[in-house]
Amino acid sequence: MECKRCGLCCRMVGFRVEGMSRKELQFLTTRGIFVYPMEDGFMVVFHQECPMLDGNDCRLHDGGKPEVCRKGDCLKGVPWFDAAARHYRLEEGGI
């Protein structure tokens, strides 16, 4: 998918966690942190806006962007990503 500069992937960061106790899960969810159950664990997603974001654009030129941003695939349409965007009320057009 071609990037439409919605800025969503610059406003959230997710980590895959394999094992989590019920108590750990509750610590996260009661604090408003989005957790999505996966086949092999959980995807924990934080609402964390990159300081390099300017509107929905990146302040850094392509050459200056971190490698992870230059090579990253668009996650729109991936269930955990879309659900996290809804959870944090960051859906495209709603920012």
Ligand code: SF4
């Ligand atoms: S989520 Fe996809 S469309 Fe939106 S800024 Fe990131 S790469 Fe571009």
Ligand code: SF4
């Ligand atoms: S450096 Fe640019 S592309 Fe990477 S997360 Fe920040 S704003 Fe987005």
